[in-house]
Amino acid sequence: MSHGFVAVQWNRRKLLYDLCIWACVALYLALFIGASDLAGADALSAPIVLMRALSTCAFLMLNVILCIGPLARLSPRFLPLLYNRRHLGVSMFVVALLHAALAIYWYHGFGVINPLASIAIVGGDFPFQLLGAIALAILFLMAATSHDYWNATLGGPLWKAIHMLVYPAYALIIAHILFGALQQNDTGFAPWMAMASVCVVGGLHILAALFKSGADFHAAKSSAETSWLDLCDWHDIPINRAQIFALRGAERVAVFRYRDNAGATKIAAVSNVCQHQNGPLGEGRVMDGLITCPWHGYQYRPEDGCSPPPFGEKIPTYRVKVEGARVLLDPAPLPAGSPRPVVEIPGEK
Amino acid sequence: MMADKKSPEKPDKPFFVGYLPMPAALARFYWPLALLLLAAAAAAGHFWAMQQQSAGEATWRPAAPEVLRGVLTLRPYPALHRFHPQNPGRIESVLLVGQGKHAANLPARFDGRAVAIRGAEILRGNWRMLEIPSVTENENGHENSGENSGTISLAEIPDENALRAELGFESLGGVVFRGEIADSKCFLGVMKPGAGAVHKACAELCLLGGIPPMLVVQNAQREKFGYLLLNTDGTSAAKSLAPLAAESVQVRGELLRQGDLLFVKMNAGGLARF
Ligand code: HEM
Numbered sequence: 001m002s003h004g005f006v007a008v009q010w011n012r013r014k015l016l017y018d019l020c021i022w023a024c025v026a027l028y029l030a031l032f033i034g035a036s037d038l039a040g041a042d043a044l045s046a047p048i049v050l051m052r053a054l055s056t057c058a059f060l061m062l063n064v065i066l067c068i069g070p071l072a073r074l075s076p077r078f079l080p081l082l083y084n085r086r087h088l089g090v091s092m093f094v095v096a097l098l099h100a101a102l103a104i105y106w107y108h109g110f111g112v113i114n115p116l117a118s119i120a121i122v123g124g125d126f127p128f129q130l131l132g133a134i135a136l137a138i139l140f141l142m143a144a145t146s147h148d149y150w151n152a153t154l155g156g157p158l159w160k161a162i163h164m165l166v167y168p169a170y171a172l173i174i175a176h177i178l179f180g181a182l183q184q185n186d187t188g189f190a191p192w193m194a195m196a197s198v199c200v201v202g203g204l205h206i207l208a209a210l211f212k213s214g215a216d217f218h219a220a221k222s223s224a225e226t227s228w229l230d231l232c233d234w235h236d237i238p239i240n241r242a243q244i245f246a247l248r249g250a251e252r253v254a255v256f257r258y259r260d261n262a263g264a265t266k267i268a269a270v271s272n273v274c275q276h277q278n279g280p281l282g283e284g285r286v287m288d289g290l291i292t293c294p295w296h297g298y299q300y301r302p303e304d305g306c307s308p309p310p311f312g313e314k315i316p317t318y319r320v321k322v323e324g325a326r327v328l329l330d331p332a333p334l335p336a337g338s339p340r341p342v343v344e345i346p347g348e349k
Numbered sequence: 350m351m352a353d354k355k356s357p358e359k360p361d362k363p364f365f366v367g368y369l370p371m372p373a374a375l376a377r378f379y380w381p382l383a384l385l386l387l388a389a390a391a392a393a394g395h396f397w398a399m400q401q402q403s404a405g406e407a408t409w410r411p412a413a414p415e416v417l418r419g420v421l422t423l424r425p426y427p428a429l430h431r432f433h434p435q436n437p438g439r440i441e442s443v444l445l446v447g448q449g450k451h452a453a454n455l456p457a458r459f460d461g462r463a464v465a466i467r468g469a470e471i472l473r474g475n476w477r478m479l480e481i482p483s484v485t486e487n488e489n490g491h492e493n494s495g496e497n498s499g500t501i502s503l504a505e506i507p508d509e510n511a512l513r514a515e516l517g518f519e520s521l522g523g524v525v526f527r528g529e530i531a532d533s534k535c536f537l538g539v540m541k542p543g544a545g546a547v548h549k550a551c552a553e554l555c556l557l558g559g560i561p562p563m564l565v566v567q568n569a570q571r572e573k574f575g576y577l578l579l580n581t582d583g584t585s586a587a588k589s590l591a592p593l594a595a596e597s598v599q600v601r602g603e604l605l606r607q608g609d610l611l612f613v614k615m616n617a618g619g620l621a622r623f
Pocket residue numbers: 048051052055056058059062096097099100103104107119129130132133134135136139173176177180181190547
């Protein structure tokens with residue numbers, strides 16, 4: 001959970017994940033090149049075949065990356081794909097960079113204009129390569145700031161904003177493919193893949209938005225007399241897990257019922273947003289008495305919203321009380337890392 | 350103590366934490382998924398590659414340079430003319446271009462002379478082009494076979510005068526053609542594919558570098574014909590046509606022949622896109 005200057009904190013999961021990424025990339029490229037006509041009189045130029053193999057590979061990787069988010073929201077089974085998604089992102093950038101470098105070398109090199117300047121100067125009314133270049137610049141920014149060090153240095157919101165640029169980059173790449181191929185007389189196959197991609201990626205995002213926000217976030221009802229909100233029956237919160245409640249505005253609160261290390265059952269409410277990458281804490285678990293984020297395993301103490309030493313992450317906490325079987329919440333968040341009494345449910349061991 | 354059916358003690362679904370061992374139920378899901386992804390990557394690579402269209406028959410042989418002998422003309426585009434090796438009654442005109450996206454740069458004193466030129470052949474249909482490196486001459490200005498032979502040198506060729514007599518421009522009348530403006534070097538075989546909008550930036554750079562512009566016209570049988578384009582004053586139209594590279598245009602002008610090269614003299618400013 002620390003974010004010092006260690007390049008990658010390797011573990012078996014990350015190794016297997018990366019091995020799988022690069023095995024897929026190698027297989028894809030090998031079969032693409034193998035199936036292309038490279039010998040004989042009607043062979044295609046080798047650099048063009050390689051450029052196409054790399055570009056389509058990067059594009060497919062980008063599609064997988066964009067589908068992981070909604071898939072993980074639709075089923076927690078896909079959360080392990082999210083755990084190391086940044087490695088997939090950086091790998092995709094490397095493959096896209098090779099594609100771009102080859103295109104610049106082959107199509108823009110050897111001429112009377114500097115190859116890099118040439119991307120902006122030549123190419124006519126629809127300079128589709130310029131769109132690719134802007135997308136590549138965004139992917140570079142994301143790859144360069146992907147490390148947790150930058151997450152901590154830039155702060156969560158700015159980091160998140162930079163990484164949401166993946167959507168404009170995706171739009172630019174779709175335009176790069178469409179404007180490139182659609183100008184061609186025989187348009188070929190790429191535009192169809194681009195359309196299919198928009199349908200799949202867009203469709204999954206819509207599905208996740210429809211099914212997830214409706215099913216998992218409960219609107220908190222305010223009781224007329226007091227400012228305390230009546231949330232739910234504590235029996236409805238599974239043990240060592242949470243229910244997520246949407247307060248007014250965009251704020252979300254995760255209310256956990258958990259067994260502490262002494263065996264007592266308690267209720268605690270914290271912000272639903274993990275400080276690391278805004279992961280949904282309420283979809284996580286309490287493990288060894290600590291709230292554990294489902295995305296990257298960052299942990300917080302239910303008592304005060306602080307990560308256990310030596311880590312320094314803190315999240316806002318909320319006050320709760322239990323009346324009968326009902327859980328009530330004071331909707332005013334306490335500053336990140338504030339201790340407040342957590343409620344013990346008497347007789348529940 | 351209350352009986353609580355809704356909140357079982359054991360977690361209902363396996364919970365994954367990256368730095369802890371993978372729960373067995375998830376591992377059972379991920380091993381087949383990894384294999385499936387590998388198979389999908391292989392299938393997708395093969396499938397996508399098969400969607401590529403042929404760029405036609407054409408070759409470029411940079412690794413096996415040839416020496417060709419004939420009479421050199423430098424205007425409007427550098428070309429070497431010779432009696433066709435297989436059909437000596439016909440003249441074959443070989444266009445000359447430089448390396449990369451540059452025109453051939455040959456000393457003016459070779460213009461109209463019989464020379465031997467060494468370069469990489471570019472072949473498409475009846476077209477033959479020679480890509481020549483920047484010029485190096487032998488000390489005595491003569492061809493010198495063997496390792497040290499230069500790019501160009503004066504040469505003795507049989508029927509030199511008969512050949513030279515055939516190299517005047519002949520007008521074949523007015524024409525209207527529709528086709529794509531290609532850079533002849535890429536189109537004839539250096540890039541495959543070397544035409545079409547995806548190739549526009551490259552074609553534009555080639556024309557800016559002085560590579561002869563060619564109007565590629567396709568007939569109903571999808572056979573392709575190439576006409577070199579000239580400005581109305583008979584000079585190279587490479588630079589004036591650069592902005593129209595890879596565009597489909599209608600060209601109206603005068604058809605000319607020199608050797609077996611066909612040219613259309615046209616006004617680049619008056620071309621209509623279609
Ligand atoms: C400086 C940046 C870039 C340049 C100069 C560039 C250039 C090109 C060129 C010249 C082509 C046409 C290739 C051909 O069919 O002959 C192409 C196609 C393509 N590019 Fe890029 N590109 C760039 C960035 C990107 C990026 C970041 C991606 C992201 C994945 C990408 C994905 C693609 C795809 C999917 C195709 C279609 C391939 C096909 O038609 O089979 N490009 N690009």
